[in-house]
Amino acid sequence: MTAPPMIRALKGETLDRPPFWFMRQAGRYLPEYRALRSEADGFLDLCYTPTKAAEVTLQPLRRYGMDAAILFSDILVIPDALGQNVRFVQGEGPKLDPVGSAADLDALSLDRVADHLAPVLETVARVRAALTPDQALIGFAGAPFTVACYMVEGGGSKDHNAVRTLAWAEPAVMDRLMGMLIDATVAYLSAQITAGAQAVQLFDSWAGVLPEPLFERLVVAPTVTIVNRLRAAHPDIPIIGFPRGAGTLYAHYAEATGVDALGLDTAVPVEQAAGLQKICCVQGNLDPALLLVGGPALIAEIDRLREGLRGGPHVFNLGHGISQFTPPDHVAAAAERLRTPLNG
Ligand code: CP3
Numbered sequence: 001m002t003a004p005p006m007i008r009a010l011k012g013e014t015l016d017r018p019p020f021w022f023m024r025q026a027g028r029y030l031p032e033y034r035a036l037r038s039e040a041d042g043f044l045d046l047c048y049t050p051t052k053a054a055e056v057t058l059q060p061l062r063r064y065g066m067d068a069a070i071l072f073s074d075i076l077v078i079p080d081a082l083g084q085n086v087r088f089v090q091g092e093g094p095k096l097d098p099v100g101s102a103a104d105l106d107a108l109s110l111d112r113v114a115d116h117l118a119p120v121l122e123t124v125a126r127v128r129a130a131l132t133p134d135q136a137l138i139g140f141a142g143a144p145f146t147v148a149c150y151m152v153e154g155g156g157s158k159d160h161n162a163v164r165t166l167a168w169a170e171p172a173v174m175d176r177l178m179g180m181l182i183d184a185t186v187a188y189l190s191a192q193i194t195a196g197a198q199a200v201q202l203f204d205s206w207a208g209v210l211p212e213p214l215f216e217r218l219v220v221a222p223t224v225t226i227v228n229r230l231r232a233a234h235p236d237i238p239i240i241g242f243p244r245g246a247g248t249l250y251a252h253y254a255e256a257t258g259v260d261a262l263g264l265d266t267a268v269p270v271e272q273a274a275g276l277q278k279i280c281c282v283q284g285n286l287d288p289a290l291l292l293v294g295g296p297a298l299i300a301e302i303d304r305l306r307e308g309l310r311g312g313p314h315v316f317n318l319g320h321g322i323s324q325f326t327p328p329d330h331v332a333a334a335a336e337r338l339r340t341p342l343n344g
Contacts, residue, residue, distance in 0.1 A: 208245015
C-alpha cells in the first residue's frame, strides 16, 4: 500500500500536485467550530474532550478535502500538563502564571504529563479511524523555545524580553526549563505517533526573535535532540520543523536538525524556498491575508508559489495560521485550485 500523498511529499517526493493543508485549519472562522466551542466549558475542555476535539479536527476536511488533518489541540497543553496554571481568556488569548525561578520550576512535574494528555491521544485514534487511506493525520507540539516563551512571559508578548533576559542572565534556570520541555515533547509526540499520527510538526513560532547564539542554543540544539530521540523510536515518521522567522538561518536549521520538511513563513522568497528544496521538503508559504482577500489575487499567488516550487518536494500551506476573520468561501476557492494538478 502506498503512503498518502502528504507523507510521500514530506519524505521528499516531488508530486504533480503538491498536497495541501492549512495551518490552524480548524477554528473560529468556521461556524460549525464556533457552535461546538460555545457548548464546551472553555477552550481547554474542548482540547481534552476526544469526541468534540475529533469532530473539530475533521470539520475543515469535510468542507475542503485537505490532504491532511491536523490534530485539534494546542501547544499550551504541555505547560498545563506540567502543572502551570493556563487559561484562555476570550478575546485576550492565553494567560499563564509566569515561571522565572528555580522555585517556580520545582512546582512543575513531568510525572503527570502522560495521564493528563491521555485524552488527546484518544482524539488522535478517533480521527485516524475516521480518515480515508489517502488522508494523513499530522500530530504536533510546540517547540520547547516557543512553549517557554508563553511560560516565562505569562502569555503572548510583543517583545519577548522576559524570556530572552532569562536565557542570558539565568542560563541554568532556562536550560532546566528547556530540558523539561524537551522530555515532555518527545514523550507527547511519540505517544501521538503510537496512537496514529503519521507525521508531526514542531511549531517554533517565536524562533525569529532570537539572536544567533540563542537561536543555536534554544532552537537548533533542542530540535536536534527531539529529532534524534523521535527517529530512534519511529524511524519512518516525517518530522516538520517550523522555525518561524528564521530568515537566513532556515538552511542551517534544516541541515543541522535533519528535519524531513521545513515550514516556511510568509517572508521567505520563493527563490530561497526553491534552494531549500535541495535540503528537504518545503511547506508553505501563502500569506494568510490572501485568504481574507480571496478572488483573483488569491488564485494568482497560489499559482506563483506552486510554479516556483514545482522542481522539488513541496507541501502547500500558509506562511502562518489562518485568521479567524477568514470567509469560508475563500478557503473553498483556494482548496478547489489546490486540488487541480499543475499543467504542463
Ligand atoms: O487547526 C489547527 O491548526 C489545530 C489546532 C491548533 C490550535 N493552536 C488551536 C487553537 C494548533 C496547531 C495551534 C498551535 C498554536 N497555539 C501555536 C503555534 C502556531 C502559531 O499560530 O504560531 C501557538 C503560538 C498557540 C498558542 C495559542 N493558542 C494562542 C496564542 C492562542 C490565542 C490566539 C488565538 O488565535 O485565539 C490560542 C488559542 C487557540 N488555539 C484557538 C484555537 C482554535 C482559539 C481559541 C478559541 O476557540 O477560543
